[in-house]
Amino acid sequence: xxxxxxxxxxxxxxxxxxxxxxxxxxxxxxxxxxxxxxxxxxxxxxxxxxxxxxxxxxxxxxxxxxxxxxxxxxxxxxxxxxxxxxxxxxxxxxxxxxxxxxxxxxxxxxxxxxxxxxxxxxxxxxxxxxxxxxxxxxxxxxxxxxxxxxxxxxxxxxxxxxxxxxxxxxxxxxxxxxxxxxxxxxxxxxxxxxxxxxxxxxxxxxxxxxxxxxxxxxxxxxxxxxxxxxxxxxxxxxxxxxxxxxxxxxxxxxxxxxxxxxxxxxxxxx
Numbered sequence: 001x002x003x004x005x006x007x008x009x010x011x012x013x014x015x016x017x018x019x020x021x022x023x024x025x026x027x028x029x030x031x032x033x034x035x036x037x038x039x040x041x042x043x044x045x046x047x048x049x050x051x052x053x054x055x056x057x058x059x060x061x062x063x064x065x066x067x068x069x070x071x072x073x074x075x076x077x078x079x080x081x082x083x084x085x086x087x088x089x090x091x092x093x094x095x096x097x098x099x100x101x102x103x104x105x106x107x108x109x110x111x112x113x114x115x116x117x118x119x120x121x122x123x124x125x126x127x128x129x130x131x132x133x134x135x136x137x138x139x140x141x142x143x144x145x146x147x148x149x150x151x152x153x154x155x156x157x158x159x160x161x162x163x164x165x166x167x168x169x170x171x172x173x174x175x176x177x178x179x180x181x182x183x184x185x186x187x188x189x190x191x192x193x194x195x196x197x198x199x200x201x202x203x204x205x206x207x208x209x210x211x212x213x214x215x216x217x218x219x220x221x222x223x224x225x226x227x228x229x230x231x232x233x234x235x236x237x238x239x240x241x242x243x244x245x246x247x248x249x250x251x252x253x254x255x256x257x258x259x260x261x262x263x264x265x266x267x268x269x270x
Contacts, residue, residue, distance in 0.1 A: 001134040004252030005245040008213040019129040022107040028064040054078040056122035057085040081121025134256040140214040143187040145198040157256035163212035164189035165219035196232025203238035208257035
């Protein structure tokens, strides 16, 4: 299993997962030109992607789904709530599923979990490589870590977890009060502090990579997010790498501990 963050933040999100030569994209919140350019950076042909699995209907997660599916022949998987609020026109195949279902793809299984977010029917994913058994969790755009999320984030090798905002920056930042309240509520976005509290309880020696995702450009910084997480997990059993994904930078590959992994790098884009 290998994972690359093609970009994560309020302007777009896409996570590429590879197992035994097959590839799946979690969300496509960028246009096709950007997606193609970022995949080219890591030597991946967009036409080699088997499917796009979608977390929810907000534009920073679905902007490019329909056009990319049409251009490269991807299958699309989304909940009925997500599909009803999204224009996937052009996609040859859109399969809807119920939150909690497991999607069986060629070389991987994608277990879906309902997430607490202000969307129609949002989900997160635990992806398991069929041959290796390696497991990766992808959970962002979550107002809090629900019991359902905590229950599935066990025996992971890689965890991609939202660390959206610093509480003080949000409180003293430029956003109006109503928007601050929306972000900070239980169906908004996960703060650095809440991400750290969950990671402290969830991380084990088995986890090789913790990737912080969906950092706010206005209410957070990579330094703050990383420092907050380092402090939170200082006495945990985690001995892997900690990375903060960026909006305009490709990062990876992130691989299980049992493989002879490449060192994750962040690729400059031009």
